[in-house]
Amino acid sequence: MKNTLILLSLSLTLAACGQVRQATTPDLQTLAATGEPVVNEVYYDTPGTDSGTFIELKGPAGKSLSGYTLTAYNATGTSYASIALTGSIPASGYYVVGQDSSVPGVTQVNAATDLYNTSSSVRLTRSGTLVDAVAYGSPGTNLGEGSSAPAVSAGSALARTPDGQDTGSNSADFRAATPSAGVSNGGTGTGGGTGGGTGGTPKxxxxxxxxxxxxxxxxxxxxxxxxxxxxxxxxxxxxxxxxxxxxxxxxxxxxxxxxxxxxxxxxxxxxxxxxxxxxxxxxxxxxxxxxxxxxxxxxxxxxxxxxxxxxxxxxxxxxxxxxxxxxxxxxxxxxxxxxxxxxxxxxxxxxxxxxxxxxxxxxxxxxxxxxxxxxxxxxxxxxxxxxxxxxxxxxxxxxxxxxxxxxxxxxxxxxxxxxxxxxxxxxxxxxxxxxxxxxxxxxxxxxxxxxxx
Incomplete structure (x- = not known):
């Protein structure tokens, strides 16, 4: 499937009625504040034939991801891919789910990471409870936080900058960046990061x-x-x-x-x-x-x-x-x-x-x-x-x-x-x-x- 702009918005699926409930921004921020991982970077559209796409999480090193699931949704809010996470967050603090083994620092390989290249959402849930959500582009159903993040062109990733920052608005937290699987997008999480996500001394x-x-x-x-x-x-x-x-x-x-x-x-x-x-x-x-x-x-x-x-x-x-x-x-x-x-x-x-x-x-x-x-x-x-x-x-x-x-x-x-x-x-x-x-x-x-x- 050609990678589509996927608004990473991890959705709470109510199994009993088959509906998706969107949590409020305060719920998301509270969970993040208590040590939950967040979706930190999404690389959904590679130049040419799609390969090497990934979703990166950032969270506490050693945290078990048993029971955590990434779910991808199209522009109308219909899920089309689900990835059950395994293992735990590496010592680096970055857990990378890659489409294939060519992704640098990949933690888990899953072909379902080949996301749509159009306005979309991705959500992270823990045993059915919404943990984090990202939407990008202009989806008809926004399953992210606040206003959706910008769509990015082929070859660019959608990166949370500074790393781990969650203001409750995807448009404020994410920007286009050079793909950086398993390493920092730039920034410290306190507004002191390097503009442009180039790392090093803050500008x-x-x-x-x-x-x-x-x-x-x-x-x-x-x-x-x-x-x-x-x-x-x-x-x-x-x-x-x-x-x-x-x-x-x-x-x-x-x-x-x-x-x-x-x-x-x-x-x-x-x-x-x-x-x-x-x-x-x-x-x-x-x-x-x-x-x-x-x-x-x-x-x-x-x-x-x-x-x-x-x-x-x-x-x-x-x-x-x-x-x-x-x-x-x-x-x-x-x-x-x-x-x-x-x-x-x-x-x-x-x-x-x-x-x-x-x-x-x-x-x-x-x-x-x-x-x-x-x-x-x-x-x-x-x-x-x-x-x-x-x-x-x-x-x-x-x-x-x-x-x-x-x-x-x-x-x-x-x-x-x-x-x-x-x-x-x-x-x-x-x-x-x-x-x-x-x-x-x-x-x-x-x-x-x-x-x-």
Whole structure:
């Protein structure tokens, strides 16, 4: 049987009535927390003729799997394969059920692991009780946890990243990865893994807070309106934190892979600009998030387009020479934030403007693609050497560029990635993170900047 996208969703089969009961997410998380194994990786579609497919479990070393069963379901929720597990979890913590003996580190060989290559589910049960569930693609009957994981292309596996992480949502826990039967997918299970699943030292992503990014009615903090953004990056295996203090220095950027600067309110000094330029030239990733003109949240005369581009010669009325250039993005990164935008600009839905780029394609099938994103009154991007990726009405709102050994991306609206949880414990008005492809855009930009796309 040709491997089909199988949503690994281990199902509780009620033998008496022949029905499948779907357990709630809390039930799944409780069982996982008490030492139960989880489905950690599924490789269902090999290039060409199917061979070497596998399902990998992660769990406590030495745990007996007597009474455990893997059941595969098609897109309508009908089971088509059942695998009774034998033996126990090896000392490595990974139990691999392979289609054939060619699978590295295989623990049990069972031809039924040749799964469908279409939207599907796989479930792990213990003596009829549901333990874990994974669904992927767009099955008509989702027997997984939360929203289903993305479908992956032939040659890629669906991998839980970090290993063993179970947030209750397959879309948050799984991503496309190079098949890695019997070894780590990358990550530690606590959000400190390596983005991209490449193993080794975790890649660090910092959100800047040195430029009053939480001023006024903005709350672009990972413990505030950008908390969903920060959590999504942790789920991908990145170490996520805040760059605080009064300035950005080379020392502060040491060990950082990606720096996100969301709608800065204060200008950058010549020294800070030099530190950031060196950071990017040496392989760092920089994500610049702007907003419309007249968005001066702290009443110091600076709004984010001016902070990124440099003093406009008007407001504030007087600026010292060490701050006039501010970040000078046009000369350093080949793009700028348009001074022609205003608060009266309409709400746009930006869409891809042609061509193929990893940020738009997502790298792992349609579930990670960016098809549209909201611009909730922002500013457009003027292109120099950068490439425009998304826009509306002839204006560019997403641009990307390679600078030296590093990468830079710019997006024209800070509200795109906000949720409605604020750092002071109150609830905000807007929850844009789950709208359109906003979340995919936020994730994919960082993944590209980190070199993982």
């Amino acid at each position: 660090k992503v910092l959100f800047d807070l040195t430029k009053h990014e939480d001023a006024g009615n903005s709350d672009w903090r990972i413990d505030g309106a950008y908390s969903a953004y920060g959590d999504a990056l942790k789920a991908l295996g990145y170490t996520v934190g805040t760059l605080s203090g009064s300035s950005i220095t080379s020392a502060a950027l040491s060990g950082v892979k990606v720096l996100v600067i969301p709608e800065p309110q204060n200008p950058f000094s010549d020294t800070e600009r030099a530190a950031l330029t060196t950071f990017v030239q040496n392989g760092g990733g920089l994500f610049l998030i702007g907003d419309h003109r007249s968005s001066d949240r702290d009443s110091d005369g600076w709004d984010s387009p001016e902070v990124f581009d440099g003093w406009d010669g008007s407001t504030p009325a007087s600026v010292s020479s060490t701050l006039q250039k501010s970040l000078a993005v046009s000369g350093t990164y080949g793009l700028s934030f348009s001074f022609a935008s205003s608060f009266s600009d309409p709400v746009y839905t930006a869409t891809p403007t042609g061509g193929t780029h990893p940020i738009i394609a997502g790298g792992s099938g349609t579930a990670d693609d960016v098809t549209s994103a909201g611009v909730y009154v922002g500013t457009s991007i003027d292109l120099g050497s950068a490439t425009g990726l998304m826009g509306n009405a002839g204006k560019t709102y997403l641009a990307a560029n390679r600078v030296g050994s590093g990468r830079v991306a710019a997006w024209g609206d800070s509200s795109t990635f906000e949720d409605n949880t604020l750092s002071d414990g109150t609830t905000g008005t807007y929850n844009n993170w789950p709208n359109l492809s906003n979340a995919n855009l936020g994730r994919n930009v960082v993944r590209w900047l980190a070199g993982d796309l």
